[in-house]
Amino acid sequence: MLVALLLLLALSDGVRVNGDGGGRQCESSPALKPRPHTVSILEFGAVGDGKTLNTIAFQNAIFYLKSFADKGGAQLYVPTGTWITQSFNLTSHLTLFLEKGAVIIGSQDPFHWDVVDPLPSYGRGVEVPGGRYQSLINGYMLHDVVITGNNGTIDGKGLAWWELFSSHSLNHSRPHLIELVASDHVVVSNLTFLNAPAYSIHPVYCSNVHIHNVSISAPPESPYTVGIVPDSSDLVCIEDCIIATGYDAIALKSGWDEYGIAFGRPTENVHIRRVHLQAASGSTIAFGSDMSGGISNVLVENVHLYNSESGIEFRTTRGRGGYMKEIMISDIEMKNIYTAIAASGHCGSHPDDKFDPHALPLLDRIVLQDMLGTNITIAGSFAGLQESPFNNICLSNITLSLNSASSITWECSNVFGFSDSVLPKPCPELETFSHCLSLPSINMKTAVM
DSSP, X not given: OHHHHHHHHHHHGGGSOOSOOTTOGGGSOOOOOOOSEEEEGGGGTOXXXXXXXXXXXXXXXXXXXXXXXXXXXXXXXXXSEEEEEOOEEOOSSEEEEEOTTEEEEEOSOGGGSOEEOOOTTTSSOSSSSSOEEOOSEEEESOEEEEEEESSEEEEOOTHHHHHHHHTTOOSSBOOOSEXXXXXXXXXXXXXXXXXXXXXXXXXXXXXXEEEEEEEEEOOTTSTTOEEEOOBSOEEEEEESOEEEESSOSEEEBOOOHHHHHHHOOOEEEEEEEEEEEEESSSEEEEEOSSOTTOEEEEEEEEEEEEEEEEEEEEEOOTTOOOEEEEEEEEEEEEEEXXXXXXXXXXXXXXXXXXXXXXXXXXXXEEEEEEEEEEEEEEEEEEEOOSSSOEEXXXXXXXXXXXXXXXXXXXXXXXXXXXXXXXXXXXXXXXXXXXXXXOOTTSOSSOOOO
């Protein structure tokens, strides 16, 4: 199975859209055309009473709609009701539409969830060695898939999974709500996601992904729940979303240590804008720590971050390899954040003892500008690696109002950069350069200061 996945993923590289991405993926929003064929899940015997298990109905409906792939595609309509189901797989040229008041609920019995191979860029389950539970809604090697609705809801009922995780009783790594693998032209919109066992939306090895107007929520105490995770994916837009989770709100990733290095697929050409984010114990926007395939050409703009442990955070460690570079973050409003900006070269664990400790990550050409923060405890914390310092960190027009609990403004080690009009005044290491380098590969507002 793993060998087949690797071969198919290699072939999928050929269907990526050409172009440099431009850094502004959200400027070209896809136009959703009506599908010529529509069926209701009711036609396949589903019962939305909150008690009946409807897995067979979803599977049969999608199998039937697969026959319309070469006829313009089809839509599966889920009407108002509560629809309990196990995992099911989507097909190409399909729209899954949830009507207002429609709630898809994932079965809370782990025995109802299939176990699948680990992702090749991770080499093992992230939480437990070996396989991982298949996510609630899945897609593999698909083209032209839409998951949308009239503000319908997908609820993972994650409490049982969180308790298994916290008690170290998991047999396999937790499932996600939506996981699309090696797929292109994907849209997720106009839905509410609740109580994911782990991640809510996980596009991995995907191209042309547009996620907009979704609401994602998990309780603050839910362990390591994450909202949206673009993973070894390119040409990604995330916009107009509201996310509040237990750990990270949005996390960009690209593989784990030697497995991510060998797989070698970066996350690049990502645009995030007009989002409201809350992350109880993690970061509202996180880069890494699993970033061994690289992360580059990212534009984050016009976002609101609040009530969180960390605002913007870059995470990596020895053995990761890879890079995080050519990233611009601007027009940020923060409120009630413990650490506004953080970058650590000492964050994260390793999948096994086969990693190369000499595989050093690169953090370079990061621009943060036009930021305003209130009730901040620590303005910034940068801890690079002595063998691979963080370089070209450029800060401009940043004002952070610290609270009375603040005893440290900035912490810096093994970092070099430039700053202009930053309050409170940053550490000397961030005044090393006389100007900020430009980021020519990102088509955005100039980064030259």
